[in-house]
Amino acid sequence: xxxxxxxxxxxxxxxxxxxxxxxxxxxxxxxxxxxxxxxxxxxxxxxxxxxxxxxxxxxxxxxxxxxxxxxxxxxxxxxxxxxxxxxxxxxxxxxxxxxxxxxxxxxxxxxxxxxxxxxxxxxxxxxxxxxxxxxxxxxxxxxxxxxxxxxxxxxxxxxxxxxxxxxxxxxxxxxxxxxxxxxxxxxxxxxxxxxxxxxxxxxxxxxxxxxxxxxxxxxxxxxxxxxxxxxxxxxxxxxxxxxxxxxxxxxxxxxxxxxxxxxxxxxxxxxxxxxxxxxxxxxxxxxxxxxxxxxxxxxxxxxxxxxxxxxxxxxxxxxxxxxxxxxxxxxxxxxxxxxxxxxxxxxxxxxxxxxxxxxxxxxxxxxxxxxxxxxxxxxxxxxxxxxxxxxxxx
Numbered sequence: 001x002x003x004x005x006x007x008x009x010x011x012x013x014x015x016x017x018x019x020x021x022x023x024x025x026x027x028x029x030x031x032x033x034x035x036x037x038x039x040x041x042x043x044x045x046x047x048x049x050x051x052x053x054x055x056x057x058x059x060x061x062x063x064x065x066x067x068x069x070x071x072x073x074x075x076x077x078x079x080x081x082x083x084x085x086x087x088x089x090x091x092x093x094x095x096x097x098x099x100x101x102x103x104x105x106x107x108x109x110x111x112x113x114x115x116x117x118x119x120x121x122x123x124x125x126x127x128x129x130x131x132x133x134x135x136x137x138x139x140x141x142x143x144x145x146x147x148x149x150x151x152x153x154x155x156x157x158x159x160x161x162x163x164x165x166x167x168x169x170x171x172x173x174x175x176x177x178x179x180x181x182x183x184x185x186x187x188x189x190x191x192x193x194x195x196x197x198x199x200x201x202x203x204x205x206x207x208x209x210x211x212x213x214x215x216x217x218x219x220x221x222x223x224x225x226x227x228x229x230x231x232x233x234x235x236x237x238x239x240x241x242x243x244x245x246x247x248x249x250x251x252x253x254x255x256x257x258x259x260x261x262x263x264x265x266x267x268x269x270x271x272x273x274x275x276x277x278x279x280x281x282x283x284x285x286x287x288x289x290x291x292x293x294x295x296x297x298x299x300x301x302x303x304x305x306x307x308x309x310x311x312x313x314x315x316x317x318x319x320x321x322x323x324x325x326x327x328x329x330x331x332x333x334x335x336x337x338x339x340x341x342x343x344x345x346x347x348x349x350x351x352x353x354x355x356x357x358x359x360x361x362x363x364x365x366x367x368x369x370x371x372x373x374x375x376x377x378x379x380x381x382x383x384x385x386x387x388x389x390x391x392x393x394x
Contacts, residue, residue: 002029002251004244005048007037007056007067008077012190013218014236015057018077021240022055029248042066053247055090055240075247077239080123088250091242093234094264095124099131099185101232101270102213106183107139109279110325111211113179117171117195118187120147125187128215132185144182146174162190162221163197172198180209181280189214189221192229196275212275227274235268269347285310286320290332297336297360303329337361338374345383352379 006022009015026032037056041047042063053073058064058080067074068084077090106114114136118125125147133143148167175198178184186192192214199206206212206227214222217233242263277294279287292309293301306329307314321328327335341359344350350358356367371379 002032002052002248003035003050004032004247005035005037005041005051005054005056007042007054007058007063009057010036012216013220014188014216014234017236018240018243021237021242022244023240024237025241025244025248032244032248045069048072053251055243055247073247073250075243075250077243078123088247091239091246092264093124093236093239094266095127096131096264098215098232098234098267099128099133100135101267102128102185102215103132103135103139105213105230105270105272105276106185106211107136109183109211109276110281111181111183112141112280113182114141115144115146115178115182115184116187117146117184117191119191120149122187128185128187144174144178146171162193168194168198168201171195172202175199175204175210176202178210180204181207181211181278182209183211183213183276186212186214189216189218189229189231192231192275193221193225196225196227196229207275207278211278213270217271222271222273230271230273230276232270233268235265238265238268269343281324283320285312286324289317289321289329293329293333293336297333297340298358300360300362301333303333306333333360334370338371341367341371341379342375342382342386345379346386355379 004026006019008018010019023034026034035051037054043066048066048070049072051070051072053075054067054070055075055077056063056067057077058067058074059078064076064084064087068086071086074084074087075090076087079089079092103114116129116132118129129145129147133145136143148171171194175195184195186195192212195210195212196206199210204210212229214229214231215234216236217231222229222231242265246263272294277291279290281287281290289306289310292306296305307317310317318328321332325332337360341355341361344355344358348355352368353364356364359367361367361370368379371382375382377385
């Protein structure tokens with residue numbers, strides 16, 4: 001039997017999902033036995049030597065030394081460049097894709113002011129920041145950046161603390177310097193939560209003044225703050241499962257590729273909630289129309305329903321859509337419905353008929369005609385292609 005010790009925080013959704021992915025791998029491999037390690041276990045050499053290998057999130061040099069002393073294989077999920085002969089890097093999130101998704105989300109919502117809030121010198125934060133800024137730069141937009149020192153706040157990712165630390169006042173001052181409305185991408189949901197609280201203290205409205213997007217889709221963080229937080233689900237479950245497979249190969253004597261060839265897991269989806277559900281367009285009622293469409297497209301929404309909701313003349317509404325958005329009400333409804341259909345095809349095993357209904361199409365046949373015309377592939381073939389190539393669905 002392979003005895004595997006897990007040293008991963010379980011207070012947050014990310015850590016729990018990683019552990020669930022590892023457990024799923026273990027369930028398929030009867031020779032695996034998993035053990036959860038607590039801080040006190042690390043100081044017990046006899047206990048540590050009883051394991052064949054470890055999957056751990058290593059926050060500091062002292063913890064690294066504890067694992068290094070075992071001389072057993074350790075998959076380090078912090079991926080912060082800890083060097084030891086018995087350490088192998090865990091599977092990473094595709095932070096390049098995460099940054100791109102964040103930028104595209106805000107660009108599609110027609111923002112022109114952008115910012116990033118993260119942690120200074122932390123690998124995953126730097127990668128998401130750089131990808132986000134690069135995508136914005138390609139669209140000729142600058143991006144303001146705020147990063148706190150690691151010792152102040154980043155340890156919140158390894159503990160139960162989510163409130164802002166020593167930099168809470170500085171964070172609020174920085175937010176007041178941003179041009180408004182501004183789209184702020186936060187490196188994770190904890191940071192996003194802290195920014196919401198800083199906005200409240202600075203009398204800034206979310207999302208009217210500051211629109212926010214985080215990462216991890218931690219529902220206990222995202223849903224227990226007002227407004228609820230939009231977030232990118234990075235697929236921590238698959239990261240856990242893939243890391244388990246990686247250390248299993250190592251235990252079987254296979255050579256593990258260096259960091260440059262490390263597999264990266266694509267993010268699962270972007271979950272839009274109130275914190276980024278706004279459009280900085282003029283007039284204000286046009287933004288209301290776009291939000292209304294995204295909240296109701298699945299109800300077989302028609303242009304007539306949008307006209308009735310806005311209680312304005314068809315001519316005036318159509319003119320605003322053409323002038324500000326370069327589209328029509330019906331075309332916007334169809335675009336949003338198609339985007340949802342693509343998401344469901346990529347992430348679920350629902351039938352095409354059920355997807356057509358959930359995405360707001362009147363019939364399966366109409367959906368298939370519209371989808372094929374827009375994508376050049378039938379829904380079934382598009383689904384097959386997206387599963388063969390994960391990037392196809394992003």
